[in-house]
Amino acid sequence: MSEDTPAPLLEGYRVLARKYRPIKLSQIIGQDFLVETLKRGIEGGRLGHAFILTGIRGTGKTTTARIIARALNCETGPTPEPCGTCSSCMAIAQDRSMDVIEIDAASRTSVDDIREIIEASRYKAVSSRYKIYIIDEVHMLSKSAFNALLKTLEEPPPHVKFIFATTEIHKVPATILSRCVRFDLKRIEAPTLVAYFKTLCEQEGVVCEEEALGLIAKAAEGSVRDGLSLLDQAMTYGTSQVTAAQVRQMLGLSDQGLLFTFFQALMEGETLLSLEKLRYFYQEGADPLRILEDLLDLTHWLQCLKMSPSLAQDITLTPEKRQKGAELAETLSIPSLTRVWQILLKGFEEVKRAPSPQKALEVIVIRLTHLTPLPSLHDLLNQGGDELPLKKKILSEVKAGTHPAFASFEDLVEWVSQQREGILHGNLVYDVHLVAFSPPTLALRLTQKAPKNLSQQLQDLLKETRGEVWTIAISEEIGHPTLYEKEQKAREEQRETILQDPLVKTVMEAFPGTTLVEIEDK
Ligand SMILES: [Zn+2]
Structure with a gap:
């Protein structure tokens, strides 16, 4: 049998790997x-x-x-x-x-x-x-x-x-x-494989869509042998013509166009439409894991596209599909895509383990459609002037990130003082009794002197400055002494302690009529 005779297998079936096996160094590709x-x-x-x-x-x-x-x-x-x-x-x-x-x-x-x-x-x-x-x-x-x-x-x-x-x-x-x-020996790059397959198709007199060759090259994952055997199959399948649609069906891949509209429906929160599209994939014989893999691929590709269009070179996509992808990427933020990726990846394991992979996938679809689109922080900050409430909110949230949580009511009151809210601070020290402190909830009993809108003032300050939403309830319970009373009591106790000090006692006895006027903190 000479080198040029294909192996006598099924009639019309080509064994490309044998027929075109390189015999010189210059024929080795990649x-x-x-x-x-x-x-x-x-x-x-x-x-x-x-x-x-x-x-x-x-x-x-x-x-x-x-x-x-x-x-x-x-x-x-x-x-x-x-x-x-x-x-x-x-x-x-x-x-x-x-x-x-x-x-x-x-x-x-x-x-x-x-x-x-x-x-x-x-x-x-x-x-x-x-x-x-x-x-x-x-x-x-x-x-x-x-x-x-x-x-x-x-x-x-x-x-x-x-x-x-x-x-x-x-x-x-x-x-x-x-x-x-x-x-x-390296994995052979997909474009190298595509170029090689093209020359083989020409020699075989078979018309192949470039997209079809791209799909085969991608599926071969760097192996010429695998690529050639897929090409063999595709040629048997399509006789004198190999189309992308045939190859997709052969490889069990979803149609990229349908996948895009499915993904779009998911991102727009269209639950019913998404489930309908999912059922269509099933009717076409798609496997739940395969659909998830395709969605993961698409998410990854969109992320690359957002980072840099040059990262998103995909030989299996036509220019129109690349354009459509670019439009889709435009509407989604990197954090949203990251969340989608995480849900899909987690879903992959769930579908694998589920008694009914189809139902598991439907649950994931519902989960994805209930993701509220999350605008990026960067987008929000660049929306316009300072007066934008959203921007103010985000800024205060950013600021909140640097604030440690209040450990006690005293902490909170001290913070109010730092905000230069003198009157409010005074009210909090003299005119309120703490009933309960459990951030972000606070219960207070107000004295007669306290302003009626004190809780509102404090809530507003916390929200505007720290971006925190507090519930401040007015209670009838007696609660703790006011901070002022507490401080007074502490001073009394300190005074008593000092007066009991043997040295102080000696001084007082030596100088009759001496009184303790003030205690200075050291
Ligand atoms: Zn020789």
């Missing part, structure tokens, strides 16, 4: 640094004898390993651009090269397996320049297998090359790592 380093290493003949390729699944580790093998063993090489036609290149392409040995460490983990390899590595390559061992999922090897391998890595025969691949580099012993040249 790994520019790796390609450049390998190219220079191969051209300069400065390639080590052991490599380790690491990265998430589907980023091209095995493909890269095979390309290195081809590059090293090509009869025209070593060259970064193996010819593809010499006997070595052909043998590798057809998986029949005697000198390129692929081992899956997941199934051959024992020390005996490795000993066998090491034993064989002592013999020269059969028909090529190097004997190349590609060990996939190398982290699966047993400890003793690693130890056996280490000895060979320390003194490798000159004709042997090792290429290791792993998804879990942290499980590979440091002693092995230190003897390998390490290459990290």
Whole structure:
């Protein structure tokens, strides 16, 4: 079977990953640094004898390993651009090269397996320049297998090359790592994948909407292999044309336009309309968790959009949808979006645990529609002049943040004095009896001398200056003595204490007629 023949599977079914598997370094996408380093290493003949390729699944580790093998063993090489036609290149392409040995460490983990390899590595390559061992999922090897391998890595025969691949580099012993040249394969960026898929579609003669390719690239999460298998599916699904609608249905994604109107209804507090839209999603076969994920994605995207339009680049959105998103973002504040995010995230766990995920989601929808839109502090402060009551209120609330709470009625009265409310302060000291103090509630009994609107005056002062709403009740209960009476009593007690002091007594006795006139606080 030649390289260009697709695998004979279902008729019309393309196995793109096999058909378009790169065979040269220049065909590897999204790994520019790796390609450049390998190219220079191969051209300069400065390639080590052991490599380790690491990265998430589907980023091209095995493909890269095979390309290195081809590059090293090509009869025209070593060259970064193996010819593809010499006997070595052909043998590798057809998986029949005697000198390129692929081992899956997941199934051959024992020390005996490795000993066998090491034993064989002592013999020269059969028909090529190097004997190349590609060990996939190398982290699966047993400890003793690693130890056996280490000895060979320390003194490798000159004709042997090792290429290791792993998804879990942290499980590979440091002693092995230190003897390998390490290459990290990155996740492939969505725009790179889209561009790649586009060229494949052209070669396949299939018309693909760019939005559809964007959706596939996003779902692939950086893996070419996953992306290609999704594209395969989409092509089977849509035969000669791949549309965004088909891909959405295939991936179980909600229609972005419907999602936007749903989100808008939620934010406008339209409970019934929101529930109606939710039912429509169900009818379309959407899964409750999927809907929540989509809403979370949208919330995150709107937040990015608010921070900076450049953060909100989303290849899966058409310009019209981006415009619509921008309008939606305009009406919402960052704090509101943060609250929506929190509710959705909490809801995600609830829906997962709920016996009926559908009902749980409906409850979350109701919760979201009852969120009162919260204008940002910044917006309020920038609404206009000082006379705006809202601004005044917010300012006093801001100020309130710096006020410690009153620990006692005395504290409160002291604060009134600091506000330069002399008359009110006097009334509070001389003319009221405290009945109960329990912020923000206060009960007082007024004497005859107290102004009738005292409680109103105090309430207004607390509200305007501290932004606090107090309830000040007038009571008939006797309550405590007035603050003035309390102070007088305290002074009396102090006087008595002083007069009892032995030293003072001696002075008074020595100077008959002496009286205690005033006590000065020290
Ligand atoms: Zn060749």
